[in-house]
Amino acid sequence: MTPVFRDRLIESLDQVGVPMRGRMSYVASLTCRAVQTVSRWLDVDRPGLPDIESCARLCDGLGRSSDWMLGLTDAPGGFDKSAVTLSAAEVGWVSEAFGALRSACRACETLRMAGDEMAPQIQDGDLMFVDRAADQLVGNGIYALELGGRFMVRRVESRMGAGLVFKCEKPGYVDCVVKDAAAARRMGLRVIGKVRGAVGVARFWRQ
Numbered sequence: 001m002t003p004v005f006r007d008r009l010i011e012s013l014d015q016v017g018v019p020m021r022g023r024m025s026y027v028a029s030l031t032c033r034a035v036q037t038v039s040r041w042l043d044v045d046r047p048g049l050p051d052i053e054s055c056a057r058l059c060d061g062l063g064r065s066s067d068w069m070l071g072l073t074d075a076p077g078g079f080d081k082s083a084v085t086l087s088a089a090e091v092g093w094v095s096e097a098f099g100a101l102r103s104a105c106r107a108c109e110t111l112r113m114a115g116d117e118m119a120p121q122i123q124d125g126d127l128m129f130v131d132r133a134a135d136q137l138v139g140n141g142i143y144a145l146e147l148g149g150r151f152m153v154r155r156v157e158s159r160m161g162a163g164l165v166f167k168c169e170k171p172g173y174v175d176c177v178v179k180d181a182a183a184a185r186r187m188g189l190r191v192i193g194k195v196r197g198a199v200g201v202a203r204f205w206r207q
Contacts, residue, residue, distance in 0.1 A: 004071030006047035012069075022095030028063040029098060032127070034109040068204040097199070105129035105196045111144060113198070117168040118142070118153050126200035128153070134194035137164060137181040144192040153195060 009027075019027045027038045031054040040048040052060065059066045067073040108129035116124050122142075131146045137143065140157050145166075154166040154176075164184060166176040178184050 003047055005049055005069055006042055008064070008069050008071070009041060009062075010056070012064055014064065019092065019095065022092065022099075023096045025098035027058065029094065031057045031143075032110060032112060041090060059127065065097075078136075089198060101197055101199055105131070107131065107133065108196050109193070111192075113153060113200075115153075117170050117173055119170045122153065122168045122195075123197045123200050126198045128195050129197040129199075130193040130195040131196050135191045137191055139142065142195040144195055146189055146190045146192055150190075 010023075013023050013026070019078075023042065024035045024038050027041070028035045031038065033050075033054055039053070041050055049055075053071065055066055058064075059069055106126065108131050111128050111130050113122050113124055113128055122128065128144065134143075138155055140155075142153060142155050145152050145154060155169065157165045157167065157197045159165055163177055163179045164181065166178070167173075168175075178187065
C-alpha cells in the first residue's frame with residue numbers, strides 16, 4: 001500500500017504541475033505538516049503513509065479519492081485539473097516563499113495559530129514555525145505553550161524586579177507574571193517550542 005500511495009501522490013503532483021523542487025513544500029502547505037514528515041511519504045526506498053487527517057487534506061487539495069490514493073481502486077475519483085486551487089505559476093512562487101521560510105526556520109515544525117491574542121503580529125490561522133528544540137524558557141521571545149491542555153502563544157519577557165512576563169500582542173489582554181521558569185513549571189506550564197517565524201495572508205478590501 002505504501003509504494004502505491006507514494007507513486008499516486010507523485011502522479012497527482014505531476015498532473016497539477018508541481019515542480020520537483022517544490023513538491024515537499026507544496027504537500028506540507030496542503031497538509032499543515034512539517035517538511036520532514038512529508039518527506040517520509042515520498043521516500044524512494046521506505047515510503048510511509050500519512051495520518052488520516054493529512055490523507056484527507058491531500059485528497060481534497062489534489063482532487064483525488066482516498067481509495068484511489070491508497071490503491072484500493074483504479075478510478076482517480078473525478079480529478080478535475082480546472083478545480084485545482086493553485087496553478088503551476090502559483091505553485092512556483094508559493095514554493096519559493098516556503099523555501100525561504102524553511103531555510104530561515106530550519107528544523108522547525110509548523111503549527112497553526114488559533115486565536116487573535118497575538119494579532120497583528122501573528123493572526124488567527126497563520127502558519128507558525130516552531131523550534132521544538134527550544135523547549136525551555138531561555139531568553140526573551142515568542143513561545144508556543146501548553147497549560148492545562150490549552151494551546152497558547154505568548155511573548156515572554158524577563159523583567160528586572162518582576163520576573164517572567166507572559167504577554168499577548170493584542171491590547172486588552174492582561175499580562176501574566178511569574179517569578180521564574182521554575183515557578184512556571186510548577187503551574188503546569190509546558191514549553192512546546194520557540195516561534196522562529198510565521199506566515200499568513202493579509203487581506204485588503206474597500207469598505
